[in-house]
Every structure is written in structure tokens, then in C-alpha cells.
């Protein structure tokens with residue numbers, strides 16, 4: 312991704328996940344916004360980009376961060392929201408184990424309190440430890456938790472899969488967490 316595309320991706324993440332009002336945008340209940348409106352309001356707010364630029368970011372996003380509606384008229388962030396949205400995802404049976412990457416400085420608190428969504432709407436979980444490692448690195452020295460997802464599911468916790476394959480759940484109590492050893 313070019314540096315311009317990276318900047319546009321960050322801008323779109325900011326408005327579609329966190330602060331749509333910062334450019335006068337209103338997301339619908341499921342987090343969608345009309346593409347034309349995102350372009351017009353983004354440009355008016357000082358971030359110049361075209362429809363082609365936006366579609367390029369959607370197509371090349373390494374984590375498939377953005378989804379287009381079936382009619383191609385609307386865009387939303389696949390996950391990561393702090394804005395209150397209901398993505399309308401159906402509960403799904405998770406794999407036996409999922410992974411959560413964090414930073415070592417959060418480990419003690421997580422072992423005590425479990426995983427909480429913090430500023431986001433849900434806890435984000437990865438299907439493999441390598442992805443969790445990359446997520447954790449964003450915060451500092453990475454630490455990886457195994458999440459006993461199937462066990463949680465059997466106890467009635469709901470899991471969802473975002474459009475880009477990231478698993479979501481409301482919280483993970485610490486009894487379902489196992490800290491991975493660094494060699495794993």
C-alpha cells in the first residue's frame with residue numbers, strides 16, 4: 312500500500328469506526344455510510360481522495376478492514392468500532408481455540424479481570440497465534456493468550472465472525488484464558 316493509501320485507510324478507520332461526527336457523517340445502525348457521502352464529507356473536511364482511491368484502499372487493505380454493501384453504494388468498517396453499532400452478525404460456533412494478542416504490561420490485569428473490550432464494542436480474537444502476535448505488537452512487547460472458545464461457547468457465550476474473519480465476543484472471563492509460552 313502506498314503511503315497515501317495508508318493515510319486514507321487510517322482516515323477511513325477513524326471515521327467509520329470511531330468518530331463519524333468529526334466530518335458530519337452519520338453511520339446507520341449497522342455501521343454503513345454512503346460512499347458518495349464519505350467522499351464529499353471527507354474532502355470537505357480536508358482529506359482529498361477520489362472514489363477510485365477509496366475503492367483501492369478497500370481492495371488492498373491487508374486486513375480487509377472495510378466492506379462494501381452488495382449494491383456497491385455503501386462502506387463500513389468490518390470490525391474495530393468504538394462507535395455504537397450493531398453489525399448484525401449472526402452468532403457462530405467458534406473453533407476450539409482462538410488467540411488474543413496483547414502487550415506484556417497488560418497480562419496481570421487480564422489474568423485478573425479477563426479480556427474486556429476496553430474502548431471498542433467487543434473483544435477481538437484471531438484464528439492463529441501469528442496474527443495475534445502482530446496484533447499484540449501494536450501495543451508493545453507482545454504476549455499471546457489462548458482463548459478456550461469452544462468451552463466458552465458451551466457455557467453460553469456468543470461468538471461472531473466479522474466480514475474480515477476476525478472473531479468477536481463481548482468479554483472473555485479469565486477462567487477461559489491460558490497464557491501461551493513465548494516459544495509457542
Ligand code: HQG
Nearest residue numbers: 376391413414417420421424425426427429431435446450
Ligand atoms: C487490552 C486491530 C488491561 C487488550 C487489530 C488490548 C484487531 C486489557 C487493549 C483490532 C484488558 C485494547 C482490535 C484488561 C483487554 N486489562 N488490558 N482487563 N482487557 N485489554 O486496540 O484487540 O489494525 O482496542 O489486550 O488487528 O488490540 O486497527 O484491541 O491490548 O483486530 O485494523 O486492551 O484492531 O485492527 O486494544 O485490536 P485495542 P486489540 P486494525
